[in-house]
Amino acid sequence: MKTITLKSIGISSLLMLTVVFMSFCQERASPPKKAEGTINGANITVNYGSPAVKGRTIFGDLVPLGKVWRAGANEATIFETSKAIKVQGQELPAGKYSFFIIPNEGSSTFIFNKQTGQWGTQYDQSQDALRVNVASGQTSTLTENLTYEIQADGMEVKWEYGRAKVKIE
Structure with a gap:
């Protein structure tokens, strides 16, 4: 009787571990991405979840105009700068920030x-x-997955047919 119970516990444990392992192996619908670059000596990193268009209308539908949008998927998008920078001419101290649009x-x-x-x-x-x-x-070109790009003079965000760029110095 004890042997059967121990075998049952062992098999149940193995099945639970398999389920947990499989859930970690599946790719997220909006995989994590990172954009990195240097502007005027400041190392800038953007960590974000990158959702796909998947045939949907994004701006004005899935993402309403005039309302705060998480600017990514899953956890809040994180913008980090190693040095103080100017964003559109305004000071932003070095540090880590959640980024919204x-x-x-x-x-x-x-x-x-x-x-x-x-x-x-x-x-x-x-x-x-x-x-x-x-x-x-x-833009005239579809960007299927949300994309951030650090460029020499700023940061550009593109998704679907929308794009916006902020000047950073």
């Missing part, structure tokens, strides 16, 4: 928020370190 037609608001470590939909405006308005527009 309020998308609109023609312009968008980029938000650098002092609260980090939260799920992407948790946003506390009282924690904003900096808000800047940037030009945003349409």
Whole structure:
């Protein structure tokens, strides 16, 4: 009787471990991505979940215009700079920030928020370190997965047919 019970416990444990292992092996629907670069000696990193369009209308539908958007998927998107920088001419101290966007037609608001470590939909405006308005527009080419790119003069965000770029110095 004890042997059967021990075998049952062993088999159950093995099945549970298999299920846990399989869940870790599956790729996330919005895989984690990282954009890195250097601007005027500041190392800049953006860690974000990269959702795909998958045939959906993104801006104005899935992502409403005029409302705070998590600017990624899953955990909050993190923007980190090793040195103080100027974003659209405004000071942003060195550090780690959650990054949000309020998308609109023609312009968008980029938000650098002092609260980090939260799920992407948790946003506390009282924690904003900096808000800047940037030009945003349409491209003629579909960008299937949300993409951040650190360039010599700033950071560009592209998804679906939308794009916005912020000047960093």
